[in-house]
Amino acid sequence: MVQVKICGLMNKEAIQTAADAGTDFIGFVFAKSKREVTVEQAKELASYVPSHVKKVGVFVNEERAVIEEIVQTVGLDYVQLHGDETPEFVNQLPFPVIKAFQVRSEKDLEQLESYHCDYYLLDSPAGKYRGGNGEAFDWNLAKTFNFLNKKVLLAGGLTPENVAQAVQEVVPAGVDVSSGVETDGEKDIEKIKQFILAAKKGEN
Numbered sequence: 001m002v003q004v005k006i007c008g009l010m011n012k013e014a015i016q017t018a019a020d021a022g023t024d025f026i027g028f029v030f031a032k033s034k035r036e037v038t039v040e041q042a043k044e045l046a047s048y049v050p051s052h053v054k055k056v057g058v059f060v061n062e063e064r065a066v067i068e069e070i071v072q073t074v075g076l077d078y079v080q081l082h083g084d085e086t087p088e089f090v091n092q093l094p095f096p097v098i099k100a101f102q103v104r105s106e107k108d109l110e111q112l113e114s115y116h117c118d119y120y121l122l123d124s125p126a127g128k129y130r131g132g133n134g135e136a137f138d139w140n141l142a143k144t145f146n147f148l149n150k151k152v153l154l155a156g157g158l159t160p161e162n163v164a165q166a167v168q169e170v171v172p173a174g175v176d177v178s179s180g181v182e183t184d185g186e187k188d189i190e191k192i193k194q195f196i197l198a199a200k201k202g203e204n
């Protein structure tokens with residue numbers, strides 16, 4: 001079954017809703033974003049995450065020492081790197097990694113070969129911030145690329161309405177959402193439930 005990551009969670013209710021609805025990953029953003037949390041906030045939020053749900057920290061071009069400190073302090077299971085991190089940087093990290101790639105053309109997908117990570121996250125090109133902009137990219141690029149044995153997380157502009165189609169067309173290992181489960185800039189409990197249900201069932 002497709003895995004689901006709900007990103008940019010900032011309160012207990014949204015975390016518990018996502019966990020109860022069956023999310024596999026919960027993301028905390030430690031980068032410039034309207035969803036950015038402090039290490040102290042993330043530490044408290046992490047205490048509401050059940051042990052079977054993986055905690056992911058999202059970073060953009062952060063120093064290794066800072067990432068390591070936050071992984072330890074918050075108890076993160078994965079780091080999601082959403083910036084210009086090089087293969088040399090990523091391949092030497094001592095914990096599970098989700099590397100994000102901005103997809104404009106087939107050429108952008110060729111660089112995946114140089115990275116050794118647990119998940120390869122395909123996202124739309126950056127808008128105001130390096131992620132979480134609610135914009136989709138052309139899924140045909142992901143459909144036609146040969147990912148071999150790579151585990152792909154599809155992201156960018158996913159919503160409760162389009163996630164089932166995305167799962168059917170791209171057949172990713174998982175899907176990741178931030179903006180698409182919000183209303184007026186805040187996480188929406190009903191949208192979180194609908195998104196997880198639609199992704200897991202593969203229908204709207």
Ligand SMILES: O=C(O)c1ccccc1N[C@@H]1O[C@H](COP(=O)(O)O)[C@@H](O)[C@H]1O
Pocket residue numbers: 007008027029031032033034035036058060082121123129130131132133134135155156157158176177178179180
């Ligand atoms: O969610 C954020 O605010 C964020 C900020 C900086 C980098 C990544 C971020 N989130 C990731 O962005 C993509 C797409 O999000 P959206 O659904 O299109 O809003 C997703 O992988 C989030 O994990």
